[in-house]
Amino acid sequence: MSHFAYQDGVLHAEGVALSAIAQEFGTPTYVYSKARLLENFDAYANACAGRDALVCYAMKANSNLAILDLLARRGAGFDIVSGGELLRVIAAGGDPHKVIFSGVGKSVDEMRLALEHDILCFNVESIPELHRLNDVAGALGRKARISLRVNPNVDAKTHPYIATGLKASKFGVAFDDALATYRVAAQLPNIDVAGIDCHIGSQLLDDTPLLEALDRLIELIDTLAAEGIHLHHLDIGGGLGIDYGVAGDAAPVPVGDYLGRLFQRIDAWRAGQHGGKGIKVIFEPGRSIVGDTGLLLTKVEFIKHGEEKNFCIVDAAMNDMARPALYQAWMDMQPVVQREARGEVAGAVFDVVGPICESGDWLARDRELPVEAGDLLVMKTAGAYGMTMASNYNTRGRAAEVIVDGDRVHLVRRREKPAELFALESVIG
Numbered sequence: 001m002s003h004f005a006y007q008d009g010v011l012h013a014e015g016v017a018l019s020a021i022a023q024e025f026g027t028p029t030y031v032y033s034k035a036r037l038l039e040n041f042d043a044y045a046n047a048c049a050g051r052d053a054l055v056c057y058a059m060k061a062n063s064n065l066a067i068l069d070l071l072a073r074r075g076a077g078f079d080i081v082s083g084g085e086l087l088r089v090i091a092a093g094g095d096p097h098k099v100i101f102s103g104v105g106k107s108v109d110e111m112r113l114a115l116e117h118d119i120l121c122f123n124v125e126s127i128p129e130l131h132r133l134n135d136v137a138g139a140l141g142r143k144a145r146i147s148l149r150v151n152p153n154v155d156a157k158t159h160p161y162i163a164t165g166l167k168a169s170k171f172g173v174a175f176d177d178a179l180a181t182y183r184v185a186a187q188l189p190n191i192d193v194a195g196i197d198c199h200i201g202s203q204l205l206d207d208t209p210l211l212e213a214l215d216r217l218i219e220l221i222d223t224l225a226a227e228g229i230h231l232h233h234l235d236i237g238g239g240l241g242i243d244y245g246v247a248g249d250a251a252p253v254p255v256g257d258y259l260g261r262l263f264q265r266i267d268a269w270r271a272g273q274h275g276g277k278g279i280k281v282i283f284e285p286g287r288s289i290v291g292d293t294g295l296l297l298t299k300v301e302f303i304k305h306g307e308e309k310n311f312c313i314v315d316a317a318m319n320d321m322a323r324p325a326l327y328q329a330w331m332d333m334q335p336v337v338q339r340e341a342r343g344e345v346a347g348a349v350f351d352v353v354g355p356i357c358e359s360g361d362w363l364a365r366d367r368e369l370p371v372e373a374g375d376l377l378v379m380k381t382a383g384a385y386g387m388t389m390a391s392n393y394n395t396r397g398r399a400a401e402v403i404v405d406g407d408r409v410h411l412v413r414r415r416e417k418p419a420e421l422f423a424l425e426s427v428i429g
């Protein structure tokens with residue numbers, strides 16, 4: 001069920017009209033549906049029920065404390081990529097023992113912080129990182145549990161967005177080097193070899209490459225077991241896609257179907273008496289948990305008719321939502337009030353752009369929209385990689401964020417004030 005639907009010609013988030021939210025909190029504002037967030041998490045949790053599995057939400061997709069808190073209370077673990085994200089998990093009341101730490105460039109300070117909080121696992125991406133972690137753990141008198149991020153080099157033809165699982169990627173250890181790297185790890189005194197992981201890419205609409213990656217991990221786990229290196233967990237990463245409404249795109253595979261197929265393979269492998277006995281399965285979904293829980297609410301400032309194009313200039317910009325400028329991402333735009341249906345405005349084709357002084361500052365191109373200055377628009381499916389990628393470019397305060405729960409609206413991040421944006425700066429005197 002969609003939690004963003006028109007009621008009497010006005011788009012609502014759950015039980016609240018977006019026009020009312022704009023009036024109370026201003027624009028641009030990120031609006032999230034609590035019910036949708038929990039449904040998305042539950043799709044993973046339910047598919048894992050009765051199994052030794054952990055869903056570690058990849059919080060770089062959306063790290064608002066209120067979202068982390070809701071997920072933590074539902075039993076989520078977290079996939080972090082910085083020390084700052086670990087501090088967010090703790091601030092939100094999340095459990096550090098359910099945290100896995102990904103990323104190619106962990107600093108000494110970040111490693112120390114994570115060890116002090118006894119996180120579940122470091123997802124290590126290189127041999128130099130292994131040595132650094134061994135040294136930091138040794139200095140603290142601790143052992144670091146690790147998993148190696150392996151690059152399964154799965155077939156990229158299935159989707160152009162598979163960009164992180166290939167040989168040329170900066171991420172992970174090459175499949176052919178994995179065994180040698182595990183041997184190094186097993187020799188290090190302050191390293192506890194716990195698992196294996198991969199993350200082959202993002203916005204995958206089909207689970208075929210994910211299942212292929214699983215097969216390659218299973219192959220390695222068996223090889224390692226034969227060498228006496230026994231792993232406790234297998235982490236398949238995130239990457240499942242969502243429906244952005246792009247014309248011609250296939251519908252994304254439902255979470256339950258993907259996990260069903262994945263567990264089926266794992267069960268068949270376990271029955272074969274190989275290294276799969278007692279293995280825990282970890283997932284790192286980001287986009288598929290938060291992407292469709294949010295939208296970006298914005299107001300039309302001006303309509304500008306150019307010689308070749310019509311521009312709809314809105315108060316949200318690339319600093320609020322970078323995906324179009326960064327990846328040429330197509331994101332759906334809709335009016336909050338359906339005035340066209342009432343014959344109040346005629347539609348025209350617009351480029352929807354922000355006020356930032358860059359030609360790359362666009363949110364949508366060539367869209368038929370029935371809008372006038374002063375109207376409200378939404379950019380749909382904006383819950384993932386929206387606010388977390390926002391910046392203060394052009395000294396623009398970042399948007400407010402609200403969570404709608406039924407007919408109640410909770411402000412979970414107030415709009416930044418201009419003076420706050422330069423409060424850390426000083427003149428040289």
Ligand SMILES: *Cc1c(COP(=O)(O)O)cnc(C)c1O
Nearest residue numbers: 058102202238239284285286287
């Ligand atoms: C970004 C990331 C994820 C989440 O990816 P989604 O496509 O948002 O599910 C998971 N794991 C790692 C290591 C990542 O970098």
